[in-house]
Amino acid sequence: xxxxxxxxxxxxxxxxxxxxxxxxxxxxxxxxxxxxxxxxxxxxxxxxxxxxxxxxxxxxxxxxxxxxxxxxxxxxxxxxxxxxxxxxxxxxxxxxxxxxxxxxxxxxxxxxxxxxxxxxxxxxxxxxxxxxxxxxxxxxxxxxxxxxxxxxxxxxxxxxxxxxxxxxxxxxxxxxxxxxxxxxxxxxxxxxxxxxxxxxxxxxxxxxxxx
Numbered sequence: 001x002x003x004x005x006x007x008x009x010x011x012x013x014x015x016x017x018x019x020x021x022x023x024x025x026x027x028x029x030x031x032x033x034x035x036x037x038x039x040x041x042x043x044x045x046x047x048x049x050x051x052x053x054x055x056x057x058x059x060x061x062x063x064x065x066x067x068x069x070x071x072x073x074x075x076x077x078x079x080x081x082x083x084x085x086x087x088x089x090x091x092x093x094x095x096x097x098x099x100x101x102x103x104x105x106x107x108x109x110x111x112x113x114x115x116x117x118x119x120x121x122x123x124x125x126x127x128x129x130x131x132x133x134x135x136x137x138x139x140x141x142x143x144x145x146x147x148x149x150x151x152x153x154x155x156x157x158x159x160x161x162x163x164x165x166x167x168x169x170x171x172x173x174x175x176x177x178x179x180x181x182x183x184x185x186x187x188x189x190x191x192x193x194x195x196x197x198x199x200x201x202x203x204x205x206x207x208x209x210x211x
Contacts, residue, residue: 017095022074024094030080046071088155099137106130107206145169
């Protein structure tokens with residue numbers, strides 16, 4: 001039951017991440033996601049079979065230290081954004097910012113659980129939501145395509161450097177799923193442990209002695 005609940009929380013957190021991109025773009029003048037019916041928390045328009053079901057299920061049910069997945073990308077047109085210089089950066093960071101905000105909200109609920117009168121079930125639920133969203137938010141800030149950290153970096157840099165990163169992004173995209181497999185392989189065997197330790201440390205700072 002706990003494992004299934006973790007799986008559901010992971011999927012919903014991924015979806016909220018994508019919806020945040022759409023709301024950010026819409027707030028900056030691009031209605032593409034809204035017109036496509038993607039500004040909704042209904043999971044059905046967002047579910048990607050591999051990224052939202054199969055891969056998260058494998059990670060959760062095998063107790064992987066990595067919490068990763070994706071929903072169908074929320075469409076947006078950067079040329080419609082009012083803030084041409086920083087608009088795409090803002091949209092790219094909106095997903096990770098939403099996950100980190102959720103991690104803070106639910107983490108602080110754990111921290112102040114004695115004042116809130118949370119029982120053990122509610123406490124465990126809040127802690128799970130906080131940890132998963134903290135992991136997702138920080139993971140998506142890694143500057144490697146197609147993660148949001150790379151998009152934010154590319155769009156924030158001056159034109160010449162941004163063009164170099166765009167060419168690198170195109171080469172990665174041309175490799176298709178092989179680039180994702182290679183990235184996850186390198187991350188798992190080289191960076192997963194320090195990254196996981198960082199997430200645990202930050203999680204502990206947020207929740208204090210609440211759990």
